[in-house]
Amino acid sequence: MGLKYQQKYRVPFYESDAFQKMRLSSILAVALQISGEQSTELGRSDVWVSEHYGLFWAVIEYDVKIIRFPMFNEEITIETEATSYNKFFCYRRFSFLDSQGEVMLEIASTWVLMDKETRKIDRVLDDIVDPYASEKISKILRPHKFKKREAFENPTLMTYPVRFSALDMNGHVNNAKYYDWAADMVDFEFRKSHVPSRIFIKYNHEVLYGEEIHAAMSWEGDVSHHNFNEGSTQIEIHWTEHTASHPF
Amino acid sequence: MGLKYQQKYRVPFYESDAFQKMRLSSILAVALQISGEQSTELGRSDVWVSEHYGLFWAVIEYDVKIIRFPMFNEEITIETEATSYNKFFCYRRFSFLDSQGEVMLEIASTWVLMDKETRKIDRVLDDIVDPYASEKISKILRPHKFKKREAFENPTLMTYPVRFSALDMNGHVNNAKYYDWAADMVDFEFRKSHVPSRIFIKYNHEVLYGEEIHAAMSWEGDVSHHNFNEGSTQIEIHWTEHTASHPF
Numbered sequence: 001m002g003l004k005y006q007q008k009y010r011v012p013f014y015e016s017d018a019f020q021k022m023r024l025s026s027i028l029a030v031a032l033q034i035s036g037e038q039s040t041e042l043g044r045s046d047v048w049v050s051e052h053y054g055l056f057w058a059v060i061e062y063d064v065k066i067i068r069f070p071m072f073n074e075e076i077t078i079e080t081e082a083t084s085y086n087k088f089f090c091y092r093r094f095s096f097l098d099s100q101g102e103v104m105l106e107i108a109s110t111w112v113l114m115d116k117e118t119r120k121i122d123r124v125l126d127d128i129v130d131p132y133a134s135e136k137i138s139k140i141l142r143p144h145k146f147k148k149r150e151a152f153e154n155p156t157l158m159t160y161p162v163r164f165s166a167l168d169m170n171g172h173v174n175n176a177k178y179y180d181w182a183a184d185m186v187d188f189e190f191r192k193s194h195v196p197s198r199i200f201i202k203y204n205h206e207v208l209y210g211e212e213i214h215a216a217m218s219w220e221g222d223v224s225h226h227n228f229n230e231g232s233t234q235i236e237i238h239w240t241e242h243t244a245s246h247p248f
Numbered sequence: 249m250g251l252k253y254q255q256k257y258r259v260p261f262y263e264s265d266a267f268q269k270m271r272l273s274s275i276l277a278v279a280l281q282i283s284g285e286q287s288t289e290l291g292r293s294d295v296w297v298s299e300h301y302g303l304f305w306a307v308i309e310y311d312v313k314i315i316r317f318p319m320f321n322e323e324i325t326i327e328t329e330a331t332s333y334n335k336f337f338c339y340r341r342f343s344f345l346d347s348q349g350e351v352m353l354e355i356a357s358t359w360v361l362m363d364k365e366t367r368k369i370d371r372v373l374d375d376i377v378d379p380y381a382s383e384k385i386s387k388i389l390r391p392h393k394f395k396k397r398e399a400f401e402n403p404t405l406m407t408y409p410v411r412f413s414a415l416d417m418n419g420h421v422n423n424a425k426y427y428d429w430a431a432d433m434v435d436f437e438f439r440k441s442h443v444p445s446r447i448f449i450k451y452n453h454e455v456l457y458g459e460e461i462h463a464a465m466s467w468e469g470d471v472s473h474h475n476f477n478e479g480s481t482q483i484e485i486h487w488t489e490h491t492a493s494h495p496f
Contacts, residue, residue: 013284014277014424018415018457025413029262036261072417163432164439165273167266169320176262184411188457191412209266209436 002134005038006079016072019191024183024199025176027070028062031094031107032175035080042131049128054116059175061110061143064199068104075099082132085124086140088112110143144200146234147225152218158185160213172206173213182226182235185217190239194222198238205232250382253286254327259318267439269317272431272447273424276310279342279355280423283328290379297376302364307423308337309358309391312447316352323347330380333372334388336360358391392448394482395473400466406433408461420454421461430474430483433465438487442470446486453480 015026039045049055070076077097084091089110096105113122160181168174179201183191207213207229216227226235263274287293297303318324325345332339337358344353361370408429416422427449431439455461455477464475474483 012277012281013417014274014281014422016417018412018417018419020417023413026262029260033260033262163428164266164434164436165271165428165432169261169264169266169268171266174262180411180413184413186412188412 002082002084002132003038003042004079004081005034005041006077007034007037008075008077009034010075011070011072013072020072021069021195022071022074024064024179024196027064027096027105028107028176028179029174031078031080031109032059034078035092035094038080038132044128044131049113050116053113053122053125053128055113055122055125055128056116056170057111058114058203059109059111060203062199062201063108063144064196064201065106066104066195066197066199069195070096070098070104076104077101082129082134084135084137085129086137087123088121089140090124090129090134091141110141144202144236146200146202146227146236147218147220149216149227149230152216152225152227155216155218156185158215158217160215162207162209162211162213164209167209170206172208175201175203178203178226178228178233178235181213181215181228182217182224182237185215185226186224186237186239194239194241196237197240200234200236202234203232204234205229207232250330250332250380251286251290252327252329253282253289254325255282255285256323256325257282258323259320261320264320268320269443270319270322272312272427272444275312275318275344275353276355276424276427277422279326279328279357280307282326283340283342286328286380292376292379297361298364301361301370301373301376303361303370303373303376304364304418305359306362306451307357307359308451310447310449311356311392312444312449313354314352314443314445314447317443318344318346318352324352325349330377330382332383332385333377334385335371336369337388338372338377338382339389358389392450392484394448394450394475394484395466395468397464397475397478400464400473400475403464403466404433406463406465408463410455410457410459410461412457415457418454420456423449423451426451426474426476426481426483429461429463429476430465430472430485433463433474434472434485434487442487442489444485445488448482448484450482451480452482453477455480 011022017023079095082092092109094107166177218225222239224237259270265271327343330340340357342355466473470487472485
């Protein structure tokens with residue numbers, strides 16, 4: 001297994017939602033930031049990767065398991081580790097721990113190295129990943145199977161124009177934004193009694209300024225399926241009802 | 249003058265915009281967070297104020313002067329100080345300093361104490377503000393005069409539905425969000441050559457989930473005037489062209 005890296009974090013006001021929980025978009029953003037800090041510490045910062053190989057890292061898939069959300073002002077520990085990699089994909093885990101060291105939330109993520117010029121996926125280079133001491137594997141981990149857009153029954157539709165504030169430094173819609181667009185379509189009353197317990201996200205194509213996001217949502221029981229622009233991003237959210245044993 | 253409090257801060261990826269500058273919404277959010285930390289250190293946390301007096305702090309006005317924006321990954325120092333107060337208003341300054349101690353950005357802010365039950369403005373209580381050692385003054389600082397909505401010529405109009413992700417823990421639209429809504433109406437091409445150098449924001453009424461934001465924008469030279477819901481929030485942005493002496 002790879003080198004572990006961890007950092008303490010206190011959930012600020014502006015990363016807390018109306019239910020005092022840490023926003024999922026902030027969870028993903030802060031996780032990314034911390035893996036970037038590990039890379040810098042290991043001499044493999046984004047700048048280094050770009051200058052030496054003309055490549056950049058992109059997350060293409062998340063699988064988030066939530067036991068409970070970090071709460072406003074809670075002091076948590078975020079731990080990350082590059083677990084394994086094969087010819088094209090790197091796998092990285094994040095764990096969010098409470099002050100007792102109990103896991104509240106785990107993220108499995110899949111990363112690729114992209115060519116800055118061609119914006120196509122490149123092979124994983126040993127020189128880039130060696131310092132993480134993660135395991136080289138030959139098999140490709142099976143990705144989550146999302147419900148196809150054609151199979152959405154009675155979808156709810158919404159159009160979101162892509163505005164400046166949705167962009168990140170790469171000039172495209174920030175990855176974390178899609179979750180907000182998905183969850184914002186779920187009824188507020190439902191959200192008062194339900195909380196996500198498992199979230200799958202898959203990014204297939206970037207979306208640029210001035211484009212429109214055509215979002216579709218369809219339900220199967222307590223699972224909401226979300227599809228943006230005919231599959232440029234796919235999200236699946238498993239909602240769980242609050243209970244005494246699952247208050248968050 | 250009041251007790252100074254400062255903290256170092258490194259601008260993370262997700263608080264950086266498409267131009268690699270720290271987002272204004274993040275600047276306001278982080279500033280607020282740091283003043284909250286000073287309050288906690290002085291034994292006057294939001295929880296304390298709520299439990300002892302049933303009150304909470306609200307910012308009603310910002311005046312932001314920008315020499316240059318903090319950039320992605322830059323290490324900055326944020327300093328804050330409760331400068332003075334009168335019967336109803338408390339005044340607080342924030343300065344964003346670069347690694348040489350040069351001021352890049354200054355925020356003057358006006359705060360009130362609100363009653364949690366009635367949601368009306370309360371008098372400033374000495375027991376709450378004494379620990380900050382700020383000066384008690386009799387006069388009320390002159391607030392900025394915004395252009396009235398009726399005086400907007402050929403306004404650009406936009407409607408923003410208030411969705412879950414725009415809410416904060418108070419259950420209303422987060423203060424920092426209005427700036428995004430204002431600046432998102434400004435042409436992207438214009439933003440490539442211009443940057444805000446002065447921003448005034450005034451909050452008059454809160455907006456809740458499910459309501460709509462009716463935004464209007466009108467221009468006078470390089471100043472954009474923004475009005476939301478007939479004055480619930482007003483914003484004025486002074487834009488400056490990039491030059492060699494003002495690259496940011």
